Amino acid sequence: MSEDSVRRSMPLFPMGIVQSLTDLSARQIRYYEQHKLVEPARSEGNRRLFSFNDVDRLLEIKSLIEKGVNMAGIKEMLKVEEKPANDAYDEKRVEEVHNELSEKELRRMLQQELFTAGSHGKLGIRQGELSRFFH
Template sequence: MSPEDRRTMPLLPLSMVMQLTELTARQIRYYEEHNLIEPVRSEGNRRMFTLDDVDSLLEIRELLDEGINMAGIKKVFAMKSNCVTNSNIATISYAKFRSILRDEIQQVITVQKTSLRQGDLSG
């Protein structure tokens, strides 16, 4: 079994994912409703999560902590998905992608602070 197969194998119940991610069941269901994760349902209709799902939830939590709203998170996930599925785009590492995203967020924050300061000076 390849490492990728292991990452996509639904192994973890909701209770374990809650402990690993420090998210509530409601938060996890909310992200599922927004198609940010897609847990598999067991025969008893219980959600079973993959390691990739846990990584996505941790990334969502981190992006929220950085001040990005749900619309922004959806765009980030869409960009990631497009980078993976579009073979015409140069492949970059996940770490590089995160670095680029952090730089862009920092630029937006800096511009917002600058414009707020300029507004205070002109008033």
């Protein structure tokens, strides 16, 4: 664990700061938290305390949102870390075996396309057309 690692995950700024830092509304930030895209710490008074990692995460989320990606898509992209051990993987295996290779490859290509184009200009993809690739 590098010292930078701890500083990056240290609970520092409240909602207001994060709002101006990300240009996201408090409503949106709380909404993304509900979907476990970020998990800020809490102060004694139940106030949210975001870390640099949280802010970075929110900025990426914002980037994806601006490209028209929805919650399902964002969760796929950021790979929300989840359950330690259960049977959720069985379903994924079933799906993989059930799906054609073309669909899986297509999804991968879309991820790359979105990420690369992500740090650049805008892409002509919209929710309706894109949502089809995420379930």
